[in-house]
Amino acid sequence: KAGVTQTPRYLIKTRGQQVTLSCSPISGHRSVSWYQQTPGQGLQFLFEYFSETQRNKGNFPGRFSGRQFSNSRSEMNVSTLELGDSALYLCASSFGTSGGGGEQFFGPGTRLTVL
Amino acid sequence: AQSVAQPEDQVNVAEGNPLTVKCTYSVSGNPYLFWYVQYPNRGLQFLLKYITGDNLVKGSYGFEAEFNKSQTSFHLKKPSALVSDSALYFCAVRDAPEGQNFVFGPGTRLSVLP
Numbered sequence: 001k002a003g004v005t006q007t008p009r010y011l012i013k014t015r016g017q018q019v020t021l022s023c024s025p026i027s028g029h030r031s032v033s034w035y036q037q038t039p040g041q042g043l044q045f046l047f048e049y050f051s052e053t054q055r056n057k058g059n060f061p062g063r064f065s066g067r068q069f070s071n072s073r074s075e076m077n078v079s080t081l082e083l084g085d086s087a088l089y090l091c092a093s094s095f096g097t098s099g100g101g102g103e104q105f106f107g108p109g110t111r112l113t114v115l
Numbered sequence: 116a117q118s119v120a121q122p123e124d125q126v127n128v129a130e131g132n133p134l135t136v137k138c139t140y141s142v143s144g145n146p147y148l149f150w151y152v153q154y155p156n157r158g159l160q161f162l163l164k165y166i167t168g169d170n171l172v173k174g175s176y177g178f179e180a181e182f183n184k185s186q187t188s189f190h191l192k193k194p195s196a197l198v199s200d201s202a203l204y205f206c207a208v209r210d211a212p213e214g215q216n217f218v219f220g221p222g223t224r225l226s227v228l229p
Contacts, residue, residue, distance in 0.1 A: 004158070033216065033217065035219075042219065042220075042221045042222060043205065043219040043222075045216050045217065045218070045219075048216055055216075056216040058216070090158055090159065092158075092159075103149055103161045103164050104149075104159075104161070104217065105161065106151075106158035106159040106160070107158050108156075108157060108158045109157075109158050
């Protein structure tokens with residue numbers, strides 16, 4: 001079974017631009033979560049989607065948004081990029097309902113660099 | 116609110132020695148507890164989880180973890196460390212009520228010295 005895939009793997013943008021990252025979960029998984037990982041802040045939860053509905057949202061500004069499609073694929077968008085948005089963005093999928101005991105399976109991440 | 120603490124930024128052990136990576140947590144209900152490992156330039160890999168039942172949980176690559184409700188701890192252990200175990204380890208908790216997201220600890224870097 002294929003794992004979680006994320007595209008692109010690496011991205012370089014300049015301040016003020018916007019970016020869209022894509023995540024394809026493991027087949028059959030309906031929950032997709034997004035995390036931002038930085039050396040200073042560690043892993044921070046962005047949002048979780050289940051069956052195309054946002055179930056949870058972390059403490060990030062409105063510049064960060066996401067969506068999930070009917071095939072469970074998810075995208076996250078960051079508008080008006082800032083230098084501090086440089087990070088590894090990780091997507092994770094899990095089977096079943098959010099809030100359950102199922103573990104998350106992570107993709108390799110998208111490394112975003114904002115210049 | 117949920118929270119996870121990993122009191123050690125770095126743990127160094129000699130190859131062949133037992134290792135322990137510590138984790139304590141705080142939740143309002145019953146916890147779902149997880150350990151993940153991250154190798155350089157890679158995503159996180161699931162090691163093991165505690166949902167209910169036996170307090171000693173066995174996972175991948177010879178790792179195990181002990182759930183201690185009174186001490187609100189979920190320490191990761193391995194009887195004999197390998198150099199290849201060197202990586203960043205994350206403890207995570209999910210509060211049992213529906214709709215709670217995962218909260219990850221800050222991570223502990225494990226270095227196994229040959």
